[in-house]
Amino acid sequence: MPAHLLGPHVVGKRIVIRRLVPGETGPTGGPAFTDILGVCTSWADGTAVIERESGEQVSVPVAEIVSGKPVPPRPNVRLRIGVREAELLSAAIFPGTTSEALGEWVLFDHEVSVRRRPNSALAIGDPGIGLDAAIDAIETFYRSRHKRPRAKIEVGSAAEEALVARDWVEDVTVEFQLAGLAATRRILPPPVEDARVETVAGTDGAQVLITLGDTARIMGTMERDWLAIHDLEVAESHRRQGLATKALATLLEWGAERGARAAWLHVETTNDPGLALYESLGFTEHHRCRYFSSPTP
């Protein structure tokens, strides 16, 4: 009777086994063992086959398995990153953004860009002081820069409640979506050969603008092994012809060459074409954020 409860029922499951290495001696003079982690693809005729993450298939005589157990599936890419850390990936998209920390909150400011992300406080996490005092600090920060105070919160958070209680005005709601690069590339067509691929100056090669003639454009920014997808637009007269899909294919190829393992983006919850496009490519929602502005401009 084996000391493990493995058998044909684990086919298709992720397992770890400890096997005897025949003819070898371990460090203390006893038998040698080795561990194998992967998905069991077959268990028949006295042999188990385990597919490692690398794709390598390892055949192991069942008699040499000394212990083993099923293990949880490899964590989904969605579990790799928390909400705050995910939102912080945005900063790289806007080179020249400056920021000030307020506990875990981050007050972003951009001298040139007027867009929301680099000109709002990321109010996620613990500001280290009471919420009302933290909101006061946001007011002071942006007022001193002659800007309307803005904040971005996670939908349903205590920070949102605090802003609503102070009559802050709700602005757009955005979904943070992400997908594993390899899985999405399998769905996409090949990259466009004659696309114009220009690295954005001053970003150390981390940011790219891809254009397909004058009908479609998309930008991407690398941060660690994350590829941010942004500024995607297809000329109105050319929509529903697969151009966004082709632009994305070209961008994901660019990202893959730079070591990206996951792609992410923000899409407004009212952008039905955008939501449909990303859903068709396997992107899923990680969390939702909402922007608020102070009641007085």
Ligand SMILES: CC(C)(COP(=O)(O)OP(=O)(O)OC[C@H]1O[C@@H](n2cnc3c(N)ncnc32)[C@H](O)[C@@H]1OP(=O)(O)O)[C@@H](O)C(=O)NCCC(=O)NCCS
């Ligand atoms: C969203 C946008 C980029 C899509 O560009 P596009 O070139 O029309 O997209 P594609 O032709 O590659 O569409 C691929 C798939 O996405 C989905 N899709 C795209 N637009 C859609 C729409 N209006 N309604 C429903 N599904 C849509 C469909 O599944 C489509 O496949 P299908 O045409 O075979 O049904 C374009 O509508 C656009 O520029 N909108 C304004 C800017 C914008 O919202 N950018 C995205 C910001 S996150």
